Amino acid sequence: MSPAYDRDDMPEMTTARTDAIRDALMTSIRTEPERKRRTLRRRFALWGGIGILAIGGVATAATAVVSAQHVTNTDGVYCFASAERGANGEFDMSGATMYDPEAHGGRVENALEMCRMMWRQGVFDKDHDPLAATSAPGRVPADLQVCVMSDGTAAVVPGRPGVCQAVGLAPEKTD
Structure with missing residues (x-):
C-alpha cells in the first residue's frame, strides 16, 4: 500500500x-x-x-x-645493592666512610669510586662473608649513578640516569 x-x-x-x-x-x-x-x-x-x-x-x-643537589655531607657514602626495595620495604645498602686521623674524621672524596671498590670486593654478593680472610671478587655494575640523600650524603645506586628519582632521591648536581 x-x-x-x-x-x-x-x-x-x-x-x-x-x-x-x-x-x-x-x-x-x-x-x-x-x-x-x-x-x-x-x-x-x-x-x-x-x-x-x-x-x-x-x-x-x-x-x-x-631537584638536582650537591653532596654536602662528605663524612660517608651509601652504596645501594640495587634500585629495588626488599621484602621489608627498605633498600639493601651498605655505608662506608674513610678515616683520616689528621682531619679527625672521615671524608669521602669520590663516592663512585668508593662504591665500585665495595662492589669489586664482593660486598653485595649474596654469599659474601665479611669475616672471611679472602673472598671472591665481585662484579661491578655497568651503570652506577650518584644520588643525594635528604641529609646531603652521597648514595650510589646501580642503574641508568633517572634511577635517583625512581628511588626517591635527588640526582647529584655536577657543575
Whole structure:
C-alpha cells in the first residue's frame, strides 16, 4: 500500500503519520539531555586526561632539572645493592666512610669510586662473608649513578640516569 499524496506531491498528513512524528519528537526531547550529558562527560574525561598527562610530564621534567643537589655531607657514602626495595620495604645498602686521623674524621672524596671498590670486593654478593680472610671478587655494575640523600650524603645506586628519582632521591648536581 503506497501512501496518499496531497496537491503539492507531499505525503498526506494522516493521524497515524502525525502520531509517529509526535512520538519521534517526544523520544528525541526525552533523550537529548542525556545524550548531551554523555557527550560532555566524554569530552571532559578526554581533555582532562590529556591535561593531567601534560601537567605530569612537565612536573616530572621540572623535578628532574630542579631537584638536582650537591653532596654536602662528605663524612660517608651509601652504596645501594640495587634500585629495588626488599621484602621489608627498605633498600639493601651498605655505608662506608674513610678515616683520616689528621682531619679527625672521615671524608669521602669520590663516592663512585668508593662504591665500585665495595662492589669489586664482593660486598653485595649474596654469599659474601665479611669475616672471611679472602673472598671472591665481585662484579661491578655497568651503570652506577650518584644520588643525594635528604641529609646531603652521597648514595650510589646501580642503574641508568633517572634511577635517583625512581628511588626517591635527588640526582647529584655536577657543575
